[in-house]
Amino acid sequence: MHDVTYLRPTDLKDAVQLYRTTPGCRPLAGGTDLIVMLHARTLRPPPRAVLDVWSLLELKGVRRTQGMLEIGAAESYTGIIRSRDAQEHVPALVAAARTIGAAQIQNRGTLGGNLANASPAGDTLPVLLAYDAVVVTDRRSIPIDQFFTGYRKTALQADELIVAVRMPLGRRVVFRKVGTRAAQAISKVVTAVSRSPARVAIGSVAEVPLRARRAEAALERGDMEGAIAAVADDIRPIDDVRSTAAYRRTVTQNVLRELLSVKPAL
């Protein structure tokens, strides 16, 4: 475990100020990624302080604002799963939240953490891409399709805090995670699809969670078979300890076929 200074801001303003002025500082939300990394000492450079944003009221809750659904960056998956508004307006995100880890992780894990961690296997990320979510930070709004800039890299500046995520109302998105077992599984392929507008977003098949643009173009033309064929060219899967590139490719196509045949509930 790295030795770090623990900082507990009183409100968002305080947090932003501390983050800006403390060298080597890392936000800490649920800690389900960060504590693991601190323990394994894999963070480079090693952090010197953590800023606990878990209890900041401004980062909590699920609410409707300006014709959008807004979810606080430090709201837990359990909070999202239990929210009536989330169930009604973003059921695919609720479905994704239910697949994360198991109960303990859902009680602590947050959307802000999933976003900032930017793992290609982050399960909410394709869903957020399919919803055209907007990442609201302490200083600006970042469209989700500009958020992931490389392997575990984001558009966030060094001292930028995620405050909330906004999604449009009324979009129909379907979701499927393929992770080999029913809980505590890291995705081999995770897909979210919207028919209109055409969005095909996939995780664990490239260095970032990505939008399958060729497949989307075909889908926009109403060409489902074309989309299923094209998606194979949109992805860049690899062989790793969890699966193989060949499997990921076939499953991406199969899952897309399956998701295009289901009628989303909304």
Place this chain on the structure above:
Amino acid sequence: MCPAPVTAVGRSVPRREGADKVTGRARYTDDITVQGAWSGRTIRSTIARGAIRSITLDPAFDWSRVVVVTADDIPGDNVVQLIREDQPVLAPRGGEIKHKEEPILLLAASDRATLEEAATHVRIEYELANPVFEIGSATEVFSTVEITKGDVASVERTADLVVEREFRVGLQEQLYIEPQGAIALPEADGAFRVVGSLQCPYYVHRALKRALKLTDQQAIVVQAETGGGFGGKEEYPSIVAVHAALLARKAGRPVRLIYDRHEDLAATTKRHPGVIRHRTGVKKDGTLVFQDIEIVLDGGAYCTLTPVVLSRAAIHAAGAYSCPNVRIRARAVATNTPPNGAFRGFGAPQSLFAAELMVEHVAEQLGGGVSSVDLRRKWMLRLGDTTATGQVLTESVGSELVLDAALKAATTFQPSNIPTVRRGRGLSLVFHGSGFTGSGEKKLSGTIAMEALADGTFRILTASTEIGQGTKTIFCQLAADALGVPLERVTIAPQDTSLVPDSGPTVASRTAMIVGRLVQEAAAEIKQRLQRERPPLRVDKSYIQPDSIHWDEATYRGDAYPVYAWACTIADVDVDTTTGEVRVTDLVTAVDCGKALHPVMAEGQIEGGCLQAVGWATIEEIKMKDGGYQNDRLATYLIPTALDAPRIRTVLIENPYSRGPFGAKGIGELPMDGPAPAVIAAIHDATGVWLDEVPATPEKVLAALNGAQRREAAQS
């Protein structure tokens, strides 16, 4: 009139250590605080094969805060005491490295931070050699077994159909909940007390004596509450204990050596992977003419218990069937991978997997409406039949009972109504020898003692351990009934080698049946003596092989096991054709256990074993890279979660064995045997493709489905 005595055997009485476990009072090794104890750590090889050229302790680091142990610090023999003398306690300077994660150096320090820091200042340089990773390219053979019955060569021509298949089985991790660990404490007179998570106190005792040059009295081994073993704590704890004791010896203070999960997964023994080839000849009507079987198991870099695993694999290789002509040729080879070792089933799950699928293949190729269940009925061993080793089965043969019971208990098969999901059902019939193989029990001559104490209570002294399977509870049940006293009057002494005799290891489905019988006999003797004598009294009982058991080690002929337990398993699976994922939805298993001494724990053993087998069959995969395991964390070594577990229904069948305690036979390992072939048969039933291989990961299933689709397309 006296009320009828309430007997304990056959009732699901509360577990002896149950309350402590569920309330958190139970002290596992890492829970035990020892004043002034230092923490230890193992430095391991990073190469699969080569020689140690140099070990350098970086002079920039202050080594006065750390204790360092190398092979030079071993007072006794640098050998892990087991079957062969091939495995060093620590690889010596200039010595050969045979696998990744081989222990080279031990460190201890007062705190973990210093320990971690010290570890980064050890530099080991190697001379690299060419490693052998594949069974096919291995040249060194640990052991061979040949079993011959009848004469395969002379009848080959008389078969109407000969079916040939090759099967593959993968590595599996035991994944006990509690990782390996031991605490060593130096005591007066040069003695060392080692408290640890272990299955076999006297294995550890022998290993300590040998490596640390101790007398019987100087080596004291105490089992702490143990969070599971499954064979993984049969031989490996000897290494952990000796390492801890070497550190404690040099540090002159207690040392704790507790593995974290990553080290445990990366370094400790796994189930032997292997390749098994079958050639089976039958008549048109399905009559079995011959079985010709070849088994190759990968033992890894050192021998460990491999010859015994191979032996059990070979003896079970013909399956639960009666065939007049059998040839089984088995060998275990060495590769430069971490040593494989004991794991629930001990070779039998591997060979029975192949034997059971072979029944399916023969039935399929025979056609003509002969089902694999019909074939099993035709072939199966019945009372009076002779096994591959020439053993005549004289009692407690449950083959037909379990087959009938499982078929009766299975629900009506409902096909899937989801278009992308195909459902199938598969069945297997297996047997498993209880107790040590051949003359093992005779050589071992396990001993227990029973005391009648002055306060009217009774105490069982045994080295048989409680590792979650219920030893403590059933021994007390057996003693209470044999004594005719209430269960509360019987206690069990701690598993401490300075107190209890060597009852043999807690392995091989032998504890309830072999050691339990000794408990029953000792209790009966005490009861008799109490009619004439007054407590305190003590009776020691050792196993004596009945005259009717004959075994010839040289020819592998005779009574391989005192008796067999039997199981029939029916598995229902859903195969998702989108992803190749296999979900085992339902599992019915009928088990002939002789007598269910404690029905709830018997069912617990069976359900747990079945789930462990389902994991092996479907998702528990270890990929190798440069001779090491890639899946060396719980994030990558997947086992079924509660959500993945099938609904398991167990039917217990009591078909008593005359020499078992109250008729009981061993069932610890049996449930590991049946589910894998049943699952693979069910996948075939669902999809029409054969995998002949475990684990049937989604990757393999999907590739097989696509292959079948392409073949169909090519044909039409």
